[in-house]
Amino acid sequence: MINAQVKKYSQELNQVGIKHQIIEHPHLTTVEAVQQYLHDSVSGSCPTLIMKADNQFIAVVKRGGTHLDSGKIKKSLKVSNLRLANKDEFVKVTGVSVGAARILNPGLLTILDKHLFDQEYLNGGTGSFSCTFRYRTADFKKIPNSRVIDIAAASTENQGKKRILSGITPSGDGLLHIGNYLGAVKQFIDIAKDHECFLFVADLHALTTVQNQKQLQQNAETLILNELALLMGELGEDLPNVTFFRQSDVPLHAELQTILNNVTPLGLLRRAHAYKDKLTKEVAEDEINLGLFNYPILMAADILLYKPDLVPVGKDQKQHIEITRDIAERFNKTFKTNVFKLPEPHIPENVAVILGTDGQRKMSKTLGNYISIFESEDTIKKQVNSTYTDPTRIHANDPGHIEGNMVFTYLDFFGESARVRELKEKYQQGTVGDVEVKEYLFASLLHTFKPAREQFAKLRANPTKVKAILESGAAKARQEATKTMSEVRDAIGLTNQYSFFKYTG
Numbered sequence: 078m079i080n081a082q083v084k085k086y087s088q089e090l091n092q093v094g095i096k097h098q099i100i101e102h103p104h105l106t107t108v109e110a111v112q113q114y115l116h117d118s119v120s121g122s123c124p125t126l127i128m129k130a131d132n133q134f135i136a137v138v139k140r141g142g143t144h145l146d147s148g149k150i151k152k153s154l155k156v157s158n159l160r161l162a163n164k165d166e167f168v169k170v171t172g173v174s175v176g177a178a179r180i181l182n183p184g185l186l187t188i189l190d191k192h193l194f195d196q197e198y199l200n201g202g203t204g205s206f207s208c209t210f211r212y213r214t215a216d217f218k219k220i221p222n223s224r225v226i227d228i229a230a231a232s233t234e235n236q237g238k239k240r241i242l243s244g245i246t247p248s249g250d251g252l253l254h255i256g257n258y259l260g261a262v263k264q265f266i267d268i269a270k271d272h273e274c275f276l277f278v279a280d281l282h283a284l285t286t287v288q289n290q291k292q293l294q295q296n297a298e299t300l301i302l303n304e305l306a307l308l309m310g311e312l313g314e315d316l317p318n319v320t321f322f323r324q325s326d327v328p329l330h331a332e333l334q335t336i337l338n339n340v341t342p343l344g345l346l347r348r349a350h351a352y353k354d355k356l357t358k359e360v361a362e363d364e365i366n367l368g369l370f371n372y373p374i375l376m377a378a379d380i381l382l383y384k385p386d387l388v389p390v391g392k393d394q395k396q397h398i399e400i401t402r403d404i405a406e407r408f409n410k411t412f413k414t415n416v417f418k419l420p421e422p423h424i425p426e427n428v429a430v431i432l433g434t435d436g437q438r439k440m441s442k443t444l445g446n447y448i449s450i451f452e453s454e455d456t457i458k459k460q461v462n463s464t465y466t467d468p469t470r471i472h473a474n475d476p477g478h479i480e481g482n483m484v485f486t487y488l489d490f491f492g493e494s495a496r497v498r499e500l501k502e503k504y505q506q507g508t509v510g511d512v513e514v515k516e517y518l519f520a521s522l523l524h525t526f527k528p529a530r531e532q533f534a535k536l537r538a539n540p541t542k543v544k545a546i547l548e549s550g551a552a553k554a555r556q557e558a559t560k561t562m563s564e565v566r567d568a569i570g571l572t573n574q575y576s577f578f579k580y581t582g
C-alpha cells in the first residue's frame with residue numbers, strides 16, 4: 078500500500094528531480110526478499126546505511142552486494158571513527174523503521190558509491206516494507222550535500238576458487254548406494270575443500286517417476302539426510318564451501334527450463350539415452366511423459382544457472398552434460414551473448430560406472446544390484462553376501478579369480494591397500510574363501526561410513542538443523558540463480574523497461 082509517508086517522500090524526490098517508479102509489493106523486510114519478488118538480483122538494489130562518522134551522522138548509499146571499505150570513507154571524510162548507527166539512532170535520524178532506509182535523508186551528508194552508476198536503474202527503500210522505488214541512478218547526483226566515492230572493498234570472496242555443482246534425484250526410495258557415492262558424492266567431497274560447491278536434491282526431476290505426494294516427500298527427506306550425512310562425515314559439520322539445497326526451493330530452475338525449451342531442437346532430445354531406453358522397453362512413445370523427454374533441458378537449466386566449472390557425475394550423466402553444453406552454445410549464439418559458461422563433466426575413469434553386485438550391469442536401485450550406505454547392518458551384510466565373486470570356484474581351496482570379482486572391485490575402494498593385496502594373493506592361491514573376503518568387505522564398508530552413519534543419526538534427531546541448512550542453502554542458491562536469470566532476461570528482451578517516468582512527473 079502506498080501510505081501517506083511514501084507519497085510525501087515521492088513528492089520530495091520529485092522536487093529534487095530524482096525520477097522514480099513506485100512499486101508495490103507484499104510486506105517484505107529484506108533487500109534480498111524484495112529483489113527476489115521483483116525477479117531482480119541483489120546487485121540491482123541500492124541499500125542505504127546510516128553511519129556515524131566521528132560526531133556526525135551520514136548516509137551511505139551503496140550498490141547491493143558490494144562490501145564497504147570503511148577505510149576509504151574515513152580517508153575521504155578525514156574522520157577517525159566510523160560505525161553503523163544503532164537502532165535507536167537510526168530511527169531518530171531517518172524517521173523510518175530499521176531496514177527501510179531511503180536514499181534521500183535531508184540534513185545528512187550522503188556518500189554515493191561510485192558503482193551505483195554502473196547500472197541505469199536501481200531499487201531502493203521508501204520507509205515502507207510494502208513499497209520499493211525504482212530509481213534512475215543518474216539522478217542520485219541531485220541529492221543535496223552528496224559526494225561520489227569508490228567505497229567498494231576489493232572482493233576476496235571465492236577469489237580464484239573454481240565452482241562445482243552436482244545433483245541427485247530422489248527416485249526409488251531416496252537412499253544412496255555405493256555407486257552414487259563413488260561415482261558422484263565422493264568426487265564432490267574430494268574436490269570440495271578448495272572449490273565453491275553447489276549440491277542439490279533434484280526433486281523436480283523425480284516427478285518423471287515418483288507421482289505420489291507422500292513418497293516424493295519421504296524420498297526427498299531421505300536423500301537430504303543421506304547427502305548431508307556423507308558430506309558432514311567427511312568434511313565436518315560446518316561445510317563452509319558447500320551450498321546445499323532442494324531444487325524446488327529455487328523455482329528459477331523451472332523458469333530457465335521454459336526459456337531453454339526454445340533453443341533446443343527435438344532431435345537433440347530424441348538422442349538422449351533416458352528417452353531412448355524408455356522406448357526400447359515396453360512403453361509406447363505416446364505414453365512417455367514429457368517430463369522424461371524434457372529432462373535434459375531441466376538438467377541444463379540446473380547447471381547453467383550456477384555457471385559451474387566442473388560437474389562431477391557418473392558416466393550415465395555424461396550425455397546430459399554434453400546436451401547442456403550444446404544448449405548453452407545455441408543460446409549464446411542465438412542471443413549474441415556469453416551469459417552461459419560451458420560446463421565440463423568431471424568423470425574419473427575408475428569410477429565412471431560402478432557395476433552392481435551382479436557384476437553385469439551398472440549398480441542401480443531399479444536393478445536391485447546395489448549395496449546401500451545407510452540401511453541396517455543386517456541389510457548391508459545381506460547385500461555384501463549376495464555379491465558376485467568367481468563362479469568357476471567350487472571349493473574354498475580352489476585357486477580363484479579376482480578380475481571381475483565384485484568383492485575385490487569394491488575392496489579396491491574401501492579396503493586397506495596392504496590387506497587387500499594380501500587377500501588377493503591368498504584368493505588366487507586358494508588359501509582364503511569367499512566368506513572371509515566378504516566379511517572384510519562388510520567391515521571395511523562399516524568402517525568407511527561410520528562417521529557418515531553417525532551423522533545420519535544425529536541429523537535425523539535434529540530436523541531444526543536440517544531445515545536451517547536447507548533454508549540458508551536455498552537463499553544462497555536463489556541469490557546466484559537470480560543473478561544469472563537477470564542476465565538471461567536482459568539477453569532475450571524480457572526485461573520490461575516500462576515507460577513509467579511519465580507517471581511520476
Ligand code: TYM
Nearest residue numbers: 243244245246256257260261279379390391429430431440
Ligand atoms: P542420479 O540421481 O541417477 O545419480 C546421482 C549420481 O550418481 C551417479 N551414479 C553412478 N556413478 C557411477 N556408477 C554408478 N553405478 C552410478 N549410479 C549413479 C550418477 O551418474 C549421478 O552423478 N540427472 C541426475 C541428477 C541431476 C544432476 C543435475 C546432476 C539433475 N540435475 C545437474 C548433475 C548436474 C540423476 O538423475 O542422477
